[in-house]
Amino acid sequence: MTELAARIAVLIPCYNEEAAIGKVVRDFRSALPTAEIYVYDNNSKDRTIDEARAAEAVVRSEPRQGKGNVVRRMFADIEADIYILVDGDDTYDAAAAPILVEVLIDQDLDVVSGRRVAVAEAAYRAGHVLGNRLLTGLTASMFRVKLADLLTGYRVMSRRFVKSFPLTAEGFGIETELTVHAVRLLMPMVEIDTRYKERPEGSVSKLNTWRDGFRILFTIVALVREERPLVFFTGLFAILALLSLLIGGPVIYEYAQTGLVPRLPSAILAAALMGIGFLALASGLILDTVTRGRWEAKRMAYLAIPGPQGLKLP
Secondary structure, three states: OOOEEOOEEEEEEEOOOOOOHHHHHHHHHHHOOOOEEEEEEOOOOOOHHHHHHHOOOEEEEOOOOOHHHHHHHHHHHOOOOEEEEOOOOOOEOHHHHHHHHHHHHHOOOOEEEEEEEEOOHHHOOHHHHHHHHHHHHHHHHHHOOOOOOOOOOOEEEEHHHHHOOOOOOOOOOHHHHHHHHHHHOOOOEEEEEEEEOOOOOOOOOOOOHHHHHHHHHHHHHHHHHHHOHHHHHHHHHHHHHHHHHHHHHHHHHHHHHHOOOOOHHHHHHHHHHHHHHHHHHHHHHHHHHHHHHHHHHHHHHHHOOOOOOOEEOO
16 A cells, blocks of 8 residues: 655644744754644734744634634644644643654554653642542543543644544633543544643743633533433432432331321422432433434544555655
């Protein structure tokens, strides 16, 4: 089979990264000389656009605020065989990009994630480390996947992954959606350790530990509801049934002892909670069937797009 030189696109979403973006573009240009490098600015108030243009990147803008909105636009606009998604804060190792791309091609993968290995104490805030571990563990258990770094911003992806991705997140929940999309469609993927360093002087993190942590958590819950509705609604049924038994148990006991129901409101509430619980369980069973049909349709759309087989590094 004739091998074709892969068209590689480096995608860099940016917001107020004038201190770092020029170096990021130059580093990836050095690591991948034939790649097209795109910087999508997300309403920056500083000189991010000027610095990116000075480094000879293709610069475009996305007015809707949020990383998810920027990535959605990038995936729709840009045509390539292999996509490298990386943050514009100069914390990821551009020199590792050829290795990640080579692994993707050689092993016919759809996603290669750069697992962050901090090379300095200042690279990783303690709250971020704890939050990443908790959210990664939750996602791994809910979607039955082995993960070490759910929230990495450094990923190499095949064309069929990018063009079959139904992205809905607007902010930092995008990392969760990227992982869940690959897991649910049974795409081949691996994680590879990559260096992770602190931001350069003058660059400030846009991630708020608590605010964005809760947003990512809500994204995970929403994805469980959409992709594994039986698990979600069975859990809801269990909670409602337990509340019903806690409230109604004493009522049933008194009725068994005296033949009377002195706490009628408690009895009504307990019965209502149990009824709602069974409705939730029925909803989960119905939606599980619907989700299986959606999964088959998405899987067929994914398989209709050629994978990385037959490609080679330029």
